[in-house]
Amino acid sequence: MNYPNPYIQFLVHFHGDRDYFECHELLEEHWKNTEPAEKDSVWVGLIQVAVSLYHYRRENLQGAKKTINKAINILSTRQSRVEELGLDYQSLIELLDDIQSNMDDKQHYTSVNLPIKDSALLTKCKQVCKEKRLNWCSSSNLSNISLIHRHKLRDRSEVINNRKQSLLHKRKSRIENKD
Numbered sequence: 001m002n003y004p005n006p007y008i009q010f011l012v013h014f015h016g017d018r019d020y021f022e023c024h025e026l027l028e029e030h031w032k033n034t035e036p037a038e039k040d041s042v043w044v045g046l047i048q049v050a051v052s053l054y055h056y057r058r059e060n061l062q063g064a065k066k067t068i069n070k071a072i073n074i075l076s077t078r079q080s081r082v083e084e085l086g087l088d089y090q091s092l093i094e095l096l097d098d099i100q101s102n103m104d105d106k107q108h109y110t111s112v113n114l115p116i117k118d119s120a121l122l123t124k125c126k127q128v129c130k131e132k133r134l135n136w137c138s139s140s141n142l143s144n145i146s147l148i149h150r151h152k153l154r155d156r157s158e159v160i161n162n163r164k165q166s167l168l169h170k171r172k173s174r175i176e177n178k179d
Contacts, residue, residue, distance in 0.1 A: 003121060006030035007085065011125045014050065015113055016134030019147060020057070023050035042081040045074035049096065049114075056099070057109040057140060058148055065103050072096050086118030111140045 006026045013019045013026070024047050031043035038044070048071035056064035075082060075092065082089045092115050099112060116122045129136045141147060 003086065003124075004030060004034075008121075008125060008128060010046065010050070011114065011116070011121075012128045012132065012134065015125065015137050016129040016132065017147070018057075018111055018138075018140035020050040020054035021147075023047075024054070040074050040077070042075065042078045042085065045071050045078060048074065052099070053109070053112070056103060057142070059109070061103055061106065065100070068096060068100050068103065072100065083117075086116055086121040088115040088117040091115035091117075109140070109142075111138075113137050 006029065010023045010026045013022045027043050027047045027050070031038075031041055031047065035041045035043065048067050052064045052067035052071055055061075055067060072093070075096065079089045082092060095112060095115060102110075116125070126136050
């Protein structure tokens with residue numbers, strides 16, 4: 001089966017450097033380019049798994065629980081789509097339930113691996129991981145502050161500038177419409 005490159009990159013980061021923030025970025029862009037109207041897309045479910053683990057690793061249990069619940073709600077209704085993406089559906093749902101239970105029991109974050117069923121996909125992901133000099137299925141580096149708190153440390157100047165431009169455009173449009 002032919003998988004989209006952003007999905008392969010998602011899996012590489014998910015299992016290679018555990019950069020869940022990058023996982024979110026990769027699949028969000030793919031989702032917006034392919035199925036933006038589908039708020040319960042399998043892509044959204046996978047994004048939420050990564051976001052949940054990002055929060056969990058940062059010990060934000062409230063955010064992690066809320067997001068893992070959303071992921072479970074979406075992915076549990078997308079069996080055929082999950083399987084089309086080379087994942088073992090039943091194992092994935094069990095994994096998500098286990099993560100949710102660990103959160104409920106206030107256990108500390110531990111790295112998890114998505115149950116990739118398609119051996120060709122697994123081989124491709126391991127190959128890309130090796131090319132990026134990442135170790136497949138290694139544990140998350142909990143001392144890497146830039147990985148753990150990435151959302152706080154990233155450069156947001158472009159986003160802030162775009163928001164300002166949008167706000168100025170809206171104000172200008174309102175003024176022009178009044179005249």
